[in-house]
Amino acid sequence: MEKAYIKEIAYYLPDCVVTNEDIVHDFPEWSVEKIASKVGVNQRHVAASDETAVDLAIAAAEKLFGNSNVDRQNVDYILFCTQSPDYFLPTSACIIQNKLGLRKSIGALDFSMGCSGYIYGLSLAKGLICAGIARNILLLTGETYNKHIHPKDKGNRTIFGDAATATVISTSGIAEIGNFSLGTDGSGAENLIIKSGGMRCPEKQNDLCFDENGNPVSSDYLYMNGSEIFAFTLDRVPPLVEDVLLHNTITKDEIDLYVFHQANKYMLNFLRKKIKIAPERFYDCLSEYGNTVSNTIPIALYNAIDDKTISGNFKVMLAGFGVGYSWGGTVLYFA
Incomplete structure (x- = not known):
């Protein structure tokens, strides 16, 4: 094969x-x-x-x-x-x-x-x-x-x-793609959603209102329930990391670098500490790009290769998580 x-x-x-x-x-x-x-x-x-x-x-x-x-x-x-x-x-x-x-x-x-x-x-x-x-x-x-x-x-x-x-x-x-762990939980769909524009709700709803903190809430724009997304991430990502290790028959200490979806600084720091990953083995390039959704991991990979953070025979774990809910991870084996 x-x-x-x-x-x-x-x-x-x-x-x-x-x-x-x-x-x-x-x-x-x-x-x-x-x-x-x-x-x-x-x-x-x-x-x-x-x-x-x-x-x-x-x-x-x-x-x-x-x-x-x-x-x-x-x-x-x-x-x-x-x-x-x-x-x-x-x-x-x-x-x-x-x-x-x-x-x-x-x-x-x-x-x-x-x-x-x-x-x-x-x-x-x-x-x-x-x-x-x-x-x-x-x-x-x-x-x-x-x-x-x-x-x-x-x-x-x-x-x-x-x-x-x-x-x-x-x-x-440059890097062999290892085995995957993937997950889905559609029960969290409404916590990160744009409700109008698709066939379920094709017309704009023009229902803009503002919550108690002055933030806009509308079916016609991106809605994110930050606290629910944060809770989902803390619940799913640590087991994801363990499952990726299991699928690739390696230990956490064998991973040279962890490249997670670049969501936001607070969430990434919280995850790193919860999973007990040393700062030097946890890549962060959020500051100049922001959360670019599906682009964050390949942008981080490119930069980690370019700045020589990844060098030699590195094992790099990738983990993505978010809207859906959906999550997934794999290991890259650099030669």
């Missing part, structure tokens, strides 16, 4: 940068220091009004092809993870195939996942390779969550950034 490897990673950020100073201008009751200390984000990139997740993903892919020895004509499958598609139909991955000038004799599909999306994408890519269906898969993630956020939603505006990433998964590369 073929093994699956990560071959190359690239990412793309929109030009517009929103700093903490910009946020404080809109919400003077906050301070730059408070945002940085509580959320752990100094700035975030935001897509332009006419810039979509597809545009960002195409830019990330072009960056990958331009900076590596990967030939676009060898790509035989596109997987595109987004919750910000251009259209209900057609499939965004089909549009991307045409825009990138890839062969027509390839597979292409979208999947709608959030903060666990990169893990799920790796699992799909590995499955395609191990089944002999594809040999070179272009896994794209792209999100423009800021388009879903109400302008007066100071909490979510401090957290989320827009971005896209491109990863080639192949039969050879």
Whole structure:
């Protein structure tokens, strides 16, 4: 059976940068220091009004092809993870195939996942390779969550950034993809949701109101129940880590680096301490990007490779968790 490897990673950020100073201008009751200390984000990139997740993903892919020895004509499958598609139909991955000038004799599909999306994408890519269906898969993630956020939603505006990433998964590369642990609990769906716009509730509800803390609540914009999401994360991620170790028959001490979904500083610190991971083995690159949803793990991986945090024969655990609820993890074996 073929093994699956990560071959190359690239990412793309929109030009517009929103700093903490910009946020404080809109919400003077906050301070730059408070945002940085509580959320752990100094700035975030935001897509332009006419810039979509597809545009960002195409830019990330072009960056990958331009900076590596990967030939676009060898790509035989596109997987595109987004919750910000251009259209209900057609499939965004089909549009991307045409825009990138890839062969027509390839597979292409979208999947709608959030903060666990990169893990799920790796699992799909590995499955395609191990089944002999594809040999070179272009896994794209792209999100423009800021388009879903109400302008007066100071909490979510401090957290989320827009971005896209491109990863080639192949039969050879820099890191072998290990075994997976995946999980789902749809009972938490309404704690991170945009209620209107789909077929269940197609029309905008125009039901904007403000809670006791002055935060907007609307069916037409992103709603996140922060306390419930935090509780879910603390409940599911520690067992996830144990299950990933079990599936890969290694111990916690054998993992050289842990790369978790970059949710927010407070949550990551709490998880690290709860799981008892040493700070030097826990990667954090949240401050310059924000929570970019399905993009956070590949952006962190790219930076950890680039700054030599990952070097030599490293074992790196990945863990994603969030909207759905969904969660997943795996181990990368760098040679």
